[in-house]
Amino acid sequence: MSDISDRLVGAVNAHDVDALLRCYNPRAVILAPEVQAETPEQIASYFSHVWEGFPDVRLTILEKTGTESFVVIEALSTGTHRGPYLVAGGETLAPTGRHVSVRTCWVCTLEEGVILSQRLYYDQLEVYIQLGMRSPSQGLPFY
Secondary structure (H helix, E strand, O other), rough: HHHHHHHHHHHHOOOOOHHHOEEEEEEEEEEEEEEEEOOOHHOOOOOOHHHOOOOOOEEEEHHHHHHHEEEEEEEEEEOOOOOOOOOOOOOOOOOOOOOOEEEEEEEEEEOOEEEEEEEEEEHHHHHHHHOOOOOOOOOEOOO
């Protein structure tokens, strides 16, 4: 459990797509608020997009727990919005230069020591407020 958590977070922080993909089963699926990735190529594309939008993104593990068949990682995700970023609903947000700090939770099902499925959770509203976005439903500023 600890090994896959540390390898995954290390690969994300290093922006190392090869090391990242070694954490996943070739049949792995990721479900996140902004995307569902169902192939290694889509998983690589998703993380590459995050790295492009937040080139200094960093995950800090706050808690982790699990067994041989699942792991839950709570982390603090921080970064500066310096590139295009796909938000829920399909809109791409131009760089704002704003810093974001948000707690995230990753729930992973494991098979043979690698990730078979991963669900990513975070407070989208908190991110949108920190980015200065307008409400998608009302067109009003959050701040």
